[in-house]
Amino acid sequence: MVSAHAADGTGTLISVLVIEDDAPTRWRIVDALSRGGEFDVAEAATVAEARQRLGAGDPDVLLTDLQLPDGNGMELIRDIRQRNQTTEIMVISILGDEQSVISAILLGANGYLLKDAFPADIADTVRDLMRGHSPISASIARFIVRRTQGKPGQARxxxxxxxxxxxxxxxxxxxxxxxxxxxxxxxxxxxxxxxxxxxxxxxxxxxxxxxxxxxxxxxxxxxxxxx
Structure with a gap:
């Protein structure tokens, strides 16, 4: 995969790797990103396929599920972060529990979206990611705020x-x-x-x-x- 950086008027494409084992979901994401002509989109359904894709180079953006048939997306997040800090990583998962969210963020994910709160325009979400934003589902944002603030009147x-x-x-x-x-x-x-x-x-x-x-x-x- 040839890494490209954000489209800035030079015609350079943003390389995106979508890792999702549910075919309809993966096709929907890939189709949405392919329409505008600004993303160079590759896809994988397993950890093994993703590693094969990544063997050609890290993408600008990695969109990954966590539960995959042959492993966990956490492995890929960890591997990429050990190599570089430039790839933008966003988790798209049905898992919204504390361990999954915190582990993914600590390992290096820049955003975390739940599948039941999937954005209407995934392309805009990826653009936000490239601009330095951290797209996070509302319920997860509230959870992070609660965990950071603690309960009123209770010592942390x-x-x-x-x-x-x-x-x-x-x-x-x-x-x-x-x-x-x-x-x-x-x-x-x-x-x-x-x-x-x-x-x-x-x-x-x-x-x-x-x-x-x-x-x-x-x-x-x-x-x-x-x-």
Whole structure:
């Protein structure tokens, strides 16, 4: 794939890779982007197909689903961000849970749209992305605001004297933030897979959270991990 940058009157096309396993949804996105003549659109239905496309070069814009037949779109977001910071990445998914949203954003996604709140004009949304905006579905934006502000009158964990995490616990928390499974974390750190849940429970207690997404969010807010 030949990378091109934003159309600015020079006739240069914006290269876009659409990764979506649902054919009707993928066709709708590709068709909408192909109409105006300003986008060079490629498509893939699996992680393997996407990697093959990316082998020719990173696009200006990556639009990816998360749940794919042979893996997770998070893998592609992580891989691209490790190579460059210039590709604009937007998730288009049915997944709107805390862990999915926070993990995708922390890994490098610039926008996050839910499929049930799909924009009327995806081309305009991609243009906004290229202009430096971060298109986010309204429900996700509200969730991020709530998590940032906390509940009125309630102290946030970052304001409390939470016990300091050990280096091992921070390593495990990093693995959680990257979206790795417990087995992946154990294999990477060279520890028993049976011990990981115990570490996770301790991390949750120290950060005073109940989910993976909350743990990653609080760790980022407290500066325990950085991307």
């Amino acid at each position: 964990p970052s304001d409390l004297n939470t016990a300091k995490l050990t280096p091992r616990e921070i390593d495990i928390l990093w693995g959680i933030a990257k979206g790795f499974s417990y087995a992946d974390i154990a294999d990477h750190l060279g520890i028993s897979r049976q011990t990981v849940p115990g570490y996770i429970k301790t991390i949750y207690r120290k950060l005073e959270v109940n989910t993976r997404g909350e743990a990653v969010f609080e760790a980022l807010q407290q500066g325990l991990i950085r991307f």
